[in-house]
Amino acid sequence: MKALVFKGPGQKSWQEAPKPTLQSPTDAIIKMHKTTICGTDLHILKGDVPEVTAGRILGHEGVGIVEETGGAVSNIKPGDHVLISCISSCGKCDYCKKGMYSHCSNGGWILGHLIDGTQAEYVRTPFADTSLYKIPPGMDEEALVMLSDILPTGFECGVLNGKVSPGDTIAIIGAGPVGLAALLTAQFYTPGEIIMIDLDDNRLEVARRFGATRTINSSREPVIERINELTGNKGVDCAIEAVGVPATFELCQSIIAPGGHIANIGVHGKSVTLHLETLWAQNITITTRLVDTVTTPMLLKTVAAGKLDPLALITHRFKLSEIIQAYEVFGHADREKALKVILTNE
Numbered sequence: 001m002k003a004l005v006f007k008g009p010g011q012k013s014w015q016e017a018p019k020p021t022l023q024s025p026t027d028a029i030i031k032m033h034k035t036t037i038c039g040t041d042l043h044i045l046k047g048d049v050p051e052v053t054a055g056r057i058l059g060h061e062g063v064g065i066v067e068e069t070g071g072a073v074s075n076i077k078p079g080d081h082v083l084i085s086c087i088s089s090c091g092k093c094d095y096c097k098k099g100m101y102s103h104c105s106n107g108g109w110i111l112g113h114l115i116d117g118t119q120a121e122y123v124r125t126p127f128a129d130t131s132l133y134k135i136p137p138g139m140d141e142e143a144l145v146m147l148s149d150i151l152p153t154g155f156e157c158g159v160l161n162g163k164v165s166p167g168d169t170i171a172i173i174g175a176g177p178v179g180l181a182a183l184l185t186a187q188f189y190t191p192g193e194i195i196m197i198d199l200d201d202n203r204l205e206v207a208r209r210f211g212a213t214r215t216i217n218s219s220r221e222p223v224i225e226r227i228n229e230l231t232g233n234k235g236v237d238c239a240i241e242a243v244g245v246p247a248t249f250e251l252c253q254s255i256i257a258p259g260g261h262i263a264n265i266g267v268h269g270k271s272v273t274l275h276l277e278t279l280w281a282q283n284i285t286i287t288t289r290l291v292d293t294v295t296t297p298m299l300l301k302t303v304a305a306g307k308l309d310p311l312a313l314i315t316h317r318f319k320l321s322e323i324i325q326a327y328e329v330f331g332h333a334d335r336e337k338a339l340k341v342i343l344t345n346e
């Protein structure tokens with residue numbers, strides 16, 4: 001089969017790779033239909049995720065058809081049309097029993113990280129019964145690719161941890177695919193104002209189309225002053241950080257109202273100053289989370305019911321065999337006005 005293979009920092013290749021085989025009775029082999037590229041794949045290619053070794057097939061998102069299952073798989077059978085979660089969960093360890101699949105002692109985020117991933121013609125998925133989701137007939141496959149990672153991430157780490165409530169004024173910092181997923185799913189709870197903050201006018205324009213009530217370009221506008229004007233100097237009830245740099249986490253601390261929630265989503269590589277000298281008396285909470293994908297079944301239902309339209313996040317489409325070109329476009333997202341790209345295994 002063909003696959004996108006990581007060859008060490010800065011290097012990748014679309015090349016022949018051995019077709020995966022069952023390694024454990026709980027595995028399944030999936031023929032990929034659609035996959036995508038994540039910002040995390042770009043981090044891996046830069047060399048920011050050193051556990052990913054040369055020779056690894058990348059990718060942790062996608063949908064496909066089950067080709068083969070191990071003897072212990074009972075819920076999924078060959079021929080099933082499935083959504084692959086970016087998190088593999090055994091369903092049996094202490095963390096899985098608490099619903100914290102991201103910290104599964106036997107899995108977690110391993111696809112395209114510690115084991116071969118989904119940017120390939122076939123993938124082996126561990127713990128098939130608890131890590132694959134059957135796709136109801138008639139659902140749009142491309143929309144569902146957004147449910148492998150982006151939507152549960154924005155929803156669980158941002159909206160649920162940020163306790164978004166009816167009437168709230170919320171701010172989302174970062175209008176990339178993850179921040180936009182938080183924007184789409186925050187609207188389940190009818191916040192009063194959704195303020196989207198980014199440096200990129202195109203992404204802010206997309207955010208307005210997706211339901212942001214206000215946008216602030218922080219490269220041009222004084223964000224704290226604007227938020228103070230908008231909130232009568234109170235600040236926001238919820239600040240969702242979807243960038244992953246010190247400046248944006250510090251911004252969350254400057255705009256949070258008393259009693260508010262700062263929900264961090266961004267992957268941070270540098271330490272950030274915590275301003276307890278101003279926040280200690282403000283009754284705020286700060287949360288962090290690695291996406292668990294526990295809300296995937298619920299998100300599937302909202303897509304099926306037409307309450308959530310993840311297709312809006314897709315800007316570009318390629319054949320899987322054109323993946324190098326797709327990386328080029330996704331890697332220059334600002335120039336190309338790219339959000340998510342879809343790769344189809346034809």
Ligand SMILES: NC(=O)c1ccc[n+]([C@@H]2O[C@H](COP(=O)([O-])OP(=O)(O)OC[C@H]3O[C@@H](n4cnc5c(N)ncnc54)[C@H](O)[C@@H]3O)[C@@H](O)[C@H]2O)c1
Pocket residue numbers: 038039040153157173174175176177178179197198199200203218242243244245247248264265266267268289290291333
């Ligand atoms: N916690 C998790 O489980 C989890 C899962 C997936 C992704 N992530 C992280 O979520 C974050 C967002 O992911 P993404 O794919 O949307 O990334 P992205 O890079 O596509 O988007 C980030 C956005 O932030 C904007 N930005 C950059 N610097 C800024 C600044 N100083 N002020 C305002 N905006 C700024 C950029 O213009 C861009 O639109 C990343 O850090 C990613 O690694 C976390």
Ligand SMILES: [Zn+2]
Pocket residue numbers: 038039040060086149150
């Ligand atoms: Zn991802």
Ligand SMILES: [Zn+2]
Pocket residue numbers: 089090091092093094095096097103104105106107
């Ligand atoms: Zn587990």
